Amino acid sequence: MKDKPFFAVIYMFVVTAFFSAVLIGFARLTRDKVEANRQIAFEKAVLEVFPDIEARTNAQIHQIFTEQFEQVVDSYVYHKDGQVVGHAVPVEGQGYWAPIKGIVGIAADKQTITGIAFYEQSETPGLGARIVEPDFRDSFIGKQLADGDRPLGIRPAGSTLKNSEIHSITGATQTCVRLEKLINDGLVKWRQANQEGTQQ
């Protein structure tokens, strides 16, 4: 029996079916939890781009997110005491290895960047992954978006910067090129959606 050629086929089939079945069951068990984690990571990123918000626990994060943020088309409007104080614009696109997903925070003037946060990235640790480090993220704060289809520029380290530009990370050129593109794509899309919104 064991020597017959078809035995190998049947055996492989049975073993694969068994392990896959167990995995599918396990994935179902954890799916809600994984989904909830992803949601909270997203909400946390949205809150992080506004330096005035202080939220520590996941419950606080979720509360502030549901109470003070309102989804408008693809972005989130941040309300405080009945006034609009900022916009959280989700940006995403291909990074060097895998998609990068993040949030850009923009003040009520729709020009000034208040912060940036990433909730999904798989860039090279120590190089591209340094985009999540405070030093790099802080360099966005206070920048003014430029008009046109390139609101933000990421320029090589050491170059002189305009008000809408930041320095890239040395050794992570590819990540920065892609990051610039995905941020600009997101911002341009948001601007267009916003203009249509105000005209109506």
Added chain:
Amino acid sequence: MTQLAPDKEIVINGLWKDNPIFRQVLGICSTLAVTNVVLNTAVMCTSLTLVTAASCLTVSLLRHWTPRNIRMMVQTLIIAFYVIIVDLILKAYWPEMSNQLGPYVGLIITNCIIMGRCEAFAGSNPPVSSFWDGLFSGLGYSLILLGISVMRELLGMGTVLGFAMPYFSNPDYWDKWIIMVMPPGAFFALACMIWLCRSIKPKEVKK
């Protein structure tokens, strides 16, 4: 088969005599990749040890039925199965860690130590000793990795497990060696570790 406690030889082989890192020089990719911070390394080592032990146990349980010509496929399947379970557990219950380790959890599948132990030991030995063999090979790997990561985190950031260490965290005394937390630092740290471990036991291969 009836003996449940690990054989002394298996323990010594896994931890020292046949240590996967400095003796067999297997699993070097993850050694280089995840050792810049001690905590990440510890989680990676725990995952790898559990996966190796469980895979060896399963491979050994199935060894009488698995046709020889497809055994590699079956082994890969079993290893992938446990790695995905570890990945799911991390994603569900420790999302921050899952984020930090990123693709490296999935890459445990390709760690040569697991397949090496499945192929070299579990395929021809009873389940219980295969389990111990996998476990102690994993622990041998962990031992060296933790050594390397303590060295890298201490020299590169002045901390261990995120806690600031006296002397090393003081910028007046210690200039942080940034290269230690960068990928090239891993090569230096690994080489020093292998050098150190091999010189402790100078009498080698006298068969």
